[in-house]
Amino acid sequence: MASTILEMRDITKTFPGVKALSNVNLSVEEGEIHAVVGENGAGKSTLMKVLSGVYPSGTYDGEIIYRGDECHFKGIHDSERRGIVIIHQELALVPMLSIAENIFLGNEHARYGVIDWNANETRTSALLKKVGLKEDPKTLITNIGVGKQQLVEIAKALSKEVQLLILDEPTASLSEKDSQALLDLLLEFKRQGITSILISHKLNEINRVADKVTIIRDGRTIETLPKKDISEDRIITSMVGRSLDDRYPSREPEIGETVLEVKNWSVYHPIHAERQVIKDIDINVRKGEVVGIAGLMGAGRTEFAMSLFGRSYGRRITGEVLLKGKPIDVSSVSKAVEHGIAYVTEDRKTYGLNLIDHIKHNITLANLPGVSRHSVIDDMRELAVANDYKAKTTIRSSSVYQMTGNLSGGNQQKVVLSKWLFANPEVLILDEPTRGIDVGAKYEIYTIVARLASEGKAIIVISSEMPELLGITDRIYVMNEGRIVGEMAASDASQEKIMRAIVRGEGKAS
Amino acid sequence: MSTESAPVPKSGVAEDVQQGPRVAVSALVTNLREYGLILALIAIMVFFQFTTSGTLFKPVNLSNLVQQNSFIIVMALGMLLVIVSGHIDLSVGSVAGFIGALAAMMMVIWPLGPFSNPLVVSIICLIVGGAIGAAQGYWIAYHRIPSFIVTLAGMLIFRGICQALLGGGSSVGPLPVGFKALSSGFIPDVIGSLTLIPPVVNAAGKTIVGSGLTLHMTTIVIGIIAVLSYAYFGLRARRSRERHGYEAEPFTLFVVKTLVTSALALFLVYQFATYRGLPIVLVVMGVLIALFVFITKRMTVGRRIYAMGGNAKAAQLSGIKTERLTLMVFINMGVLSALGGLIIAARLGQAVPAAGLGSELDVIAAVFIGGASAMGGVGQVIGAVVGGFIMGVMNNGMSIMGVNVDWQQVVKGLVLLGAVVFDVYNKNKA
Numbered sequence: 001m002a003s004t005i006l007e008m009r010d011i012t013k014t015f016p017g018v019k020a021l022s023n024v025n026l027s028v029e030e031g032e033i034h035a036v037v038g039e040n041g042a043g044k045s046t047l048m049k050v051l052s053g054v055y056p057s058g059t060y061d062g063e064i065i066y067r068g069d070e071c072h073f074k075g076i077h078d079s080e081r082r083g084i085v086i087i088h089q090e091l092a093l094v095p096m097l098s099i100a101e102n103i104f105l106g107n108e109h110a111r112y113g114v115i116d117w118n119a120n121e122t123r124t125s126a127l128l129k130k131v132g133l134k135e136d137p138k139t140l141i142t143n144i145g146v147g148k149q150q151l152v153e154i155a156k157a158l159s160k161e162v163q164l165l166i167l168d169e170p171t172a173s174l175s176e177k178d179s180q181a182l183l184d185l186l187l188e189f190k191r192q193g194i195t196s197i198l199i200s201h202k203l204n205e206i207n208r209v210a211d212k213v214t215i216i217r218d219g220r221t222i223e224t225l226p227k228k229d230i231s232e233d234r235i236i237t238s239m240v241g242r243s244l245d246d247r248y249p250s251r252e253p254e255i256g257e258t259v260l261e262v263k264n265w266s267v268y269h270p271i272h273a274e275r276q277v278i279k280d281i282d283i284n285v286r287k288g289e290v291v292g293i294a295g296l297m298g299a300g301r302t303e304f305a306m307s308l309f310g311r312s313y314g315r316r317i318t319g320e321v322l323l324k325g326k327p328i329d330v331s332s333v334s335k336a337v338e339h340g341i342a343y344v345t346e347d348r349k350t351y352g353l354n355l356i357d358h359i360k361h362n363i364t365l366a367n368l369p370g371v372s373r374h375s376v377i378d379d380m381r382e383l384a385v386a387n388d389y390k391a392k393t394t395i396r397s398s399s400v401y402q403m404t405g406n407l408s409g410g411n412q413q414k415v416v417l418s419k420w421l422f423a424n425p426e427v428l429i430l431d432e433p434t435r436g437i438d439v440g441a442k443y444e445i446y447t448i449v450a451r452l453a454s455e456g457k458a459i460i461v462i463s464s465e466m467p468e469l470l471g472i473t474d475r476i477y478v479m480n481e482g483r484i485v486g487e488m489a490a491s492d493a494s495q496e497k498i499m500r501a502i503v504r505g506e507g508k509a510s
Numbered sequence: 511m512s513t514e515s516a517p518v519p520k521s522g523v524a525e526d527v528q529q530g531p532r533v534a535v536s537a538l539v540t541n542l543r544e545y546g547l548i549l550a551l552i553a554i555m556v557f558f559q560f561t562t563s564g565t566l567f568k569p570v571n572l573s574n575l576v577q578q579n580s581f582i583i584v585m586a587l588g589m590l591l592v593i594v595s596g597h598i599d600l601s602v603g604s605v606a607g608f609i610g611a612l613a614a615m616m617m618v619i620w621p622l623g624p625f626s627n628p629l630v631v632s633i634i635c636l637i638v639g640g641a642i643g644a645a646q647g648y649w650i651a652y653h654r655i656p657s658f659i660v661t662l663a664g665m666l667i668f669r670g671i672c673q674a675l676l677g678g679g680s681s682v683g684p685l686p687v688g689f690k691a692l693s694s695g696f697i698p699d700v701i702g703s704l705t706l707i708p709p710v711v712n713a714a715g716k717t718i719v720g721s722g723l724t725l726h727m728t729t730i731v732i733g734i735i736a737v738l739s740y741a742y743f744g745l746r747a748r749r750s751r752e753r754h755g756y757e758a759e760p761f762t763l764f765v766v767k768t769l770v771t772s773a774l775a776l777f778l779v780y781q782f783a784t785y786r787g788l789p790i791v792l793v794v795m796g797v798l799i800a801l802f803v804f805i806t807k808r809m810t811v812g813r814r815i816y817a818m819g820g821n822a823k824a825a826q827l828s829g830i831k832t833e834r835l836t837l838m839v840f841i842n843m844g845v846l847s848a849l850g851g852l853i854i855a856a857r858l859g860q861a862v863p864a865a866g867l868g869s870e871l872d873v874i875a876a877v878f879i880g881g882a883s884a885m886g887g888v889g890q891v892i893g894a895v896v897g898g899f900i901m902g903v904m905n906n907g908m909s910i911m912g913v914n915v916d917w918q919q920v921v922k923g924l925v926l927l928g929a930v931v932f933d934v935y936n937k938n939k940a
Contacts, residue, residue: 354820
């Protein structure tokens with residue numbers, strides 16, 4: 001029986017307004033591959049940031065015991081000195097520097113500040129050999145693919161004499177082949193005695209490499225399973241098994257004729273021209289209906305919605321869009337808006353709001369003609385509209401002259417929603433409408449969605465939170481790797497069914 | 511999830527703090543940047559009034575001040591939109607120089623017959639300016655080439671063409687009198703002048719100081735009309751707010767603001783009236799300022815420019831055609847640069863190779879002193895105008911004081927840095 005290398009006890013981490021982790025326990029043994037699974041937002045990444053010192057000691061409660069010592073990491077440097085290295089989901093490489101420069105960035109072999117390039121490159125070659133990457137150390141990061149970049153990150157970790165390697169969804173953006181290679185590498189490291197923590201929600205990967213799996217849900221440890229007990233069913237049940245109380249307003253759907261129909265929709269990646277992101281999607285939504293699109297992060301849901309909304313994402317977009325049976329042109333945002341389509345973004349700060357302007361100006365932006373005559377804005381009409389929507393969507397602020405940048409997430413979301421409601425669309429696409437907002441505000445958003453449906457709007461909700469989809473939609477499409485892999489009435493659907501569709505679909509895609 | 515219900519009331523309280531009587535205070539605070547700037551301008555003017563022993567406010571000097579700085583302010587109007595939309599234009603000085611040279615060649619050298627008429631030439635020059643703006647804006651808007659680079663290239667190109675057009679180091683002139691009126695002319699006195707105090711000559715044959723006061727009555731009438739309509743529109747906006755059931759700013763604040771502004775305006779108008787009346791270029795500038803205030807405050811296109819500068823992606827996803835809008839902003843800048851070039855040429859009475867050299871920096875400085883953000887999305891027309899006047903008064907005052915040109919630059923640089931530091935400090939505190 002190997003010894004315990006890491007013990008995290010009763011870790012509790014609070015952000016303003018949200019308790020991200022509450023009394024999480026994690027125990028990792030020397031030399032094992034320990035998988036951590038959970039839904040998006042369950043707290044996996046937060047836990048790893050606590051461990052690596054990104055959130056320094058003192059900003060959380062609980063103890064970290066590593067190799068028998070209680071550790072108080074003040075920053076990532078402290079944990080790296082002890083051999084704990086984390087590789088984040090978003091790679092932290094500098095694209096215009098070479099592989100060697102990246103591996104030894106901040107840690108260069110140098111004397112009096114003058115870099116010894118030969119030493120760096122020799123060591124880089126040795127490291128690249130270890131991770132099985134055949135590239136010149138002088139190659140720029142930008143010229144190699146994501147899979148190889150991942151290997152460079154691992155080589156960088158090795159250069160720091162890693163003893164505990166943490167990988168945060170390392171295969172999320174890798175092809176099947178690259179993923180396999182990466183997993184093989186982990187197994188190889190295991191033989192060399194390096195302990196790994198693998199964060200993933202791809203169950204087939206976990207089945208293949210993990211010795212143990214810890215399941216986290218809503219910031220709590222649910223259970224830790226040894227290898228012999230790891231099964232798809234067990235993991236799925238633990239991942240999603242929460243109670244569905246009255247967190248969703250009830251409504252009586254009155255569903256009419258088909259409003260929007262999308263046929264054979266295909267989209268290619270804007271930069272990697274050969275990569276098809278969206279593959280022949282067919283969906284439809286009817287009057288008064290709330291349709292959900294379920295899937296994991298990276299399934300292509302946002303890309304699909306944005307490509308539909310005035311080609312705001314992707315290249316070589318093909319397919320047909322029908323509004324009430326007639327083909328329409330949605331090749332620009334203004335055309336899509338004219339045809340009554342609105343898209344409420346998942347990333348309200350980057351794509352939704354002008355944060356340095358106030359609520360009033362944000363609400364009317366998508367429909368300025370609605371408050372102006374001959375291109376001259378009627379200030380009083382605009383003010384009335386803003387106050388009207390402020391009341392309708394229960395935006396809490398001192399006045400409509402408050403900067404949107406100073407609002408809470410929930411109120412910001414309501415401003416974005418108001419903007420699109422004022423544009424008076426027939427089809428409303430809501431992308432992660434409740435991401436990062438508190439429970440009270442979530443309920444208010446659900447109420448607005450229900451009211452809009454009863455007013456006869458056709459609504460598409462994209463969400464990674466399955467209970468939310470089950471709670472507010474009438475019908476659910478399941479999407480994975482750019483395809484629709486399932487469709488079910490919300491009344492027949494369950495989180496297990498959705499997860500099953502996703503997991504089954506995983507292997508099929510190329 | 512039980513813990514998540516706690517923060518809901520907390521955030522509600524935090525956002526409600528500003529309500530009630532504090533609205534008045536916050537209205538004052540939000541406008542402090544604008545008022546503060548105007549107060550700074552007044553303070554600087556009073557300072558130079560003393561250090562120049564009263565020369566600054568002399569009618570003849572006020573006319574000079576306007577004629578020397580109007581081109582900066584005209585170009586600053588365009589630059590404000592460029593900077594608000596998140597860009598920069600370094601080429602305006604060179605474009606102004608080039609247009610001045612083009613105008614001079616068309617009026618003086620080239621045998622164009624009726625097309626060498628100053629009015630025709632001016633119109634053609636404004637169109638050429640717009641075309642230059644379009645050519646630069648095209649690369650910026652549709653090919654996403656950074657505006658800094660495109661206009662840096664433009665700065666080199668148009669200075670070069672300007673010099674080539676004038677044939678090396680020579681200047682071209684003199685320009686027709688009708689054209690020079692754009693800068694050095696005064697509006698005609700259609701009403702007739704009013705002699706308040708007839709000139710009195712003493713025994714030695716000299717005019718007694720304080721006698722001989724004649725007023726340019728057209729100027730006085732225009733000034734009074736302008737002040738009255740300013741007060742009227744202010745009052746009307748207040749009424750409209752109240753009628754719709756919204757709180758307007760406190761009445762005393764409104765009255766004080768209107769009275770102070772009107773008194774200042776009437777004082778300046780009176781000074782002009784005792785000399786030769788309103789300079790034509792001041793009238794042109796005034797009309798343009800009013801137009802750009804209207805565009806930025808009231809028109810949809812203005813609102814869209816601010817939205818684009820604040821968050822281009824969000825603006826695009828709200829259906830705003832950001833490429834076309836960027837192009838329009840640069841076309842506008844080109845036209846105003848051309849007008850600036852015509853004003854410079856008219857003031858000098860000839861086209862010189864160095865016309866407008868370095869003025870892009872004064873124009874950009876005026877906009878930043880006026881409170882615009884280098885990140886885009888923030889800035890006011892009035893701010894840019896006041897910023898332009900601050901630069902102008904400092905130039906003028908220091909010249910009268912006999913401060914060396916080298917040190918003038920040092921002082922202007924420090925004022926620019928100080929204004930922006932003050933702005934950033936204020937923002938961080940808020």
